[in-house]
Amino acid sequence: MTTRLSLALTAIQIALIAIYFQQPLAEFLNPRPTVIDSKRGITYIGSRSSHGAVEHFQNIFYAEEPTGPRRFAPPVPTNPQRGSVIDATQSGAWCPQGTGDILPFTSRVTNISENCLSLRIAKPTGTRGDAKLPVIVWIHGGGHILNSASDILYEPDGLVKHALAKGRPVIYVGINYRLGLFGFATSTTLIERKETNVGLRDQRAGLHWIRDNIEAFGGNPNQVTVIGQSVGAADIGLQLVAYGGEEQVPFQQALMMSGAIGTIFNTQPDLVASNTAAIAQQVGCVTQDGHSQNLQTLECLRKISFETLTNLSVAAARAARPLFGEGFFYPTIDNDFIQDRPSQLIRAGKLTKGIPVIASWVTNDGAWYAPSSTSTDEEVLGTFGLWLQNLSESTNKKLLELYPQEDFTHMVRPKIDGPTSPQYYRAAQMSRDIWFTCPVLDFTWQYVQHGGVKPSHVRLYEFNQTRYAPVFEEMGVPMWRVSHLSDIPYLFNIDHLGGGADNSEVHRALAEDFSSRIIQYAYGALPGVENSDGEPGFWPPAYSDDMPEQSHISVPSQGPKSMSIQLFGGPYGSGPVSVFKDAERYFEASGEAANALYWEKLYSRCEFINGEQFRAEAGV
Structure with a gap:
């Protein structure tokens, strides 16, 4: 009886104190x-x-x-x-x-x-x-x-x-x-x-x-x-070339997801x-x-x-610029924060140095930018024509040659996507490479070549899994597949993504793996260096430390002879894939993942998109 009375008095006392200090009781007990x-x-x-x-x-x-x-x-x-x-x-x-x-x-x-x-x-x-x-x-x-x-x-x-x-x-x-x-x-x-x-x-x-x-x-x-x-990643690149690289950035390393300085057109x-x-x-x-x-x-x-x-x-x-209005108000050259075309700034060595970088794209990053009804060459070119209005006839012709329609016939899924032409997938791949993949490859390679960081401090990944598939089916756009934004829920390790997204265990397992690597990176360790702490497997550098360095930054780089890309998720599983400039050497690599990356033709396509003519016409 005495114990019960004491507890009651204590509760009353706490309530009176809470009232005295004008606080809700729950907040007083749990400040x-x-x-x-x-x-x-x-x-x-x-x-x-x-x-x-x-x-x-x-x-x-x-x-x-x-x-x-x-x-x-x-x-x-x-x-x-x-x-x-x-x-x-x-x-x-x-x-x-x-x-x-x-x-x-x-x-x-x-x-x-x-x-x-x-x-x-x-x-x-x-x-x-x-x-x-x-x-x-x-x-x-x-x-x-x-x-x-x-x-x-x-x-x-x-x-x-x-x-x-x-x-x-x-x-x-x-x-x-x-x-x-x-x-x-x-x-x-x-x-x-x-x-x-x-x-x-x-x-x-x-x-x-x-x-x-x-x-x-x-x-x-x-x-x-x-x-x-996306443009958040592009903005990190712009921060690195801001003020001609003369002001140190207030961060020590970066992860650029689906974007780089070449993502910003018409600067x-x-x-x-x-x-x-x-x-x-x-x-x-x-x-x-x-x-x-x-x-x-x-x-x-x-x-x-x-x-x-x-x-x-x-x-x-x-x-x-339907649907959302991108490419109408955006970063431009002002002779102060941005002093020249960003791709020229980095080639002139006007950049902040010493910042390790992870950079990336997702497999169908360009899926949003092409109408599903795209069915002709003219419509293919029109899917990015709103943003790239100064591309010459010769450039457009070269793009169509680099992305022949027959390369995309295998992507057609009539039972899932409906009457979608290979031209849609052709346009989506062009948009992916122009907006995301090729700018990422250009930025990371030029950053290494012009003294930004050692090759071993750059990592690349392609993300090939999405939790949005059921959402896109409900929206009537299943052809978007692993679209833009797909890697975000894995980074944030979201247990229950809303909107009808897929929250099954296979996705949560990949989220734990991917976010673990980024956490490891935040702690200053190069991602994927296997150790006794049960960290994820090896994630090799994008470029080799023994590649020749440029002695003069004014000499144009011919690009790397090989690069390593970490693949996350998808039908081939996660793991590193080596990509070689010599196309025949792709066939020496084993596994479907290597063949899939070979199909993307990153070297031939990105060498053109990252070349001087295209960059000048795109204003990047």
């Missing part, structure tokens, strides 16, 4: 995660995941609200007063973009605002401030026109939990940055004022915040691995300046003398409501 930055005198209040293993700190601003005179201007770092308590319990607004649904397995866009320059941080529960854990930073894709670090597809719990289970805990940070007109508007005046490419400058400001503040969350600012996908500012001027014309910001790029126009644009500018710019982008 929210707190991080105290003693150097700056700032307290961050976070939340805990339902399973309790991961603490989240969201909507942490690294830059002031970019409105009024700060719209279209470089980010201004935040400087909270000492004693500030920052509520980081809820996700923040997405940067201005079109609202609504994107894909069944991604978030619905509902909350947008210019006040979006924020970070989301996840860490193992109870991580001490002096833990000095490796940091993984995520730069999302979305064609520089949509998306956010808060998208459900990038939920970090699975990655953070898996790293902890492997005995290699990490800190995760996602960066939001300005998109579309707000992130990449350009004009003569903006170039003169060095107020261009602010989306890229946002990314760098976010990385600087991480460098200066992540230690309070238990992270090591000197052990940062930045990961980007001369003319097209984006014209698109910016068109929006200015629509809102009445063009002066009577017709000048659309002067200071008066810029000051006018800074006074227009963000809703108006968002609606007009998103509508214009999607009309010109």
Whole structure:
């Protein structure tokens, strides 16, 4: 009786204390995660995941609200007063973009605002401030026109939990940055004022915040691995050639998923300046003398409501570049952050050195970019004609020769895909190579050749498995197969991917393998170096350390004679495949995986796409 009375009194006492401090009882008993930055005198209040293993700190601003005179201007770092308590319990607004649904397995866009320059941080529960854990930073894709670090597809719990289970805990940070007109508007005046490419400058400001503040969350600012996908990967490449390579990047290594600097077409500012001027014309910001790029126009644009500018710019982008509007507002040469065509910068040795790189593509990365109805040569060329408007007749003719229709007849699956022509798969493969595969091969090879890193510090992979197959079938596009985005759920080790995706054990096993390798990489180990800790099998370097180095960077490289590509998933299983320039040597390799990579004809196709003529016409 006495024991029961004591327990009752204790419960009453706890409840009274909670009421006194104006806290809910559940919160008093299970307090929210707190991080105290003693150097700056700032307290961050976070939340805990339902399973309790991961603490989240969201909507942490690294830059002031970019409105009024700060719209279209470089980010201004935040400087909270000492004693500030920052509520980081809820996700923040997405940067201005079109609202609504994107894909069944991604978030619905509902909350947008210019006040979006924020970070989301996840860490193992109870991580001490002096833990000095490796940091993984995520730069999302979305064609520089949509998306956010808060998208459900990038939920970090699975990655953070898996790293902890492997005995290699990490800190995760996602960066939001300005998109579309707000992130990449350009004009003569903006170039003169060095107020261009602010989306890229946002990314760098976010990385600087991480460098200066992540230690309070238990992270090591000197052990940062930045990961980007699609244009997020391309932006990592642009960060490496930014300012002509004269400013050191605030990260130590990189993973570039389906993207490199050659993914950004038409980098001369003319097209984006014209698109910016068109929006200015629509809102009445063009002066009577017709000048659309002067200071008066810029000051006018800074006074227009963000809703108006968002609606007009998103509508214009999607009309010109359906479905999502990629390639309408994007990074361009400004003689400051980007000083020349990116492929020329790296060939001139104007790059940040010493950053190990993993770079990649997925097997059907270009599947989205070709309509399933594609059935003629003209329609094949038209699938990328919207983005590459300056390709010459001789270039188009060469592309058709390099990708003969008969190479793709074996891909037709009438019972699954319906009446899909081999021309569709031909167009999809061209788009894959032009957007993703060939730029990745060019960037990594040129980075090695021009003193970026040793060959042994570059890894390549092709991902050949997807969890989206049932989703694509439901959407009526089963021919997309292992499409763009396919490797993301494996990186994040997501147990239950939504939208009707495949969550079976075979996919979860590959996710554990793939994410384990990236965690190992975040710890500074070259991926796949087999050891007694039960790490995954060997993943060889892309290029050989004994290859001859160029003595003069002005001498064009002839390309590697061989390269190693790690294959993940698919019918052939995971493992490294050696690819040789001498086509006959493919037949010496054993296994179906080698034959599949031979079928891709990476050497002949990418030598042309990465050649001077194509790069000049593509403006990369």
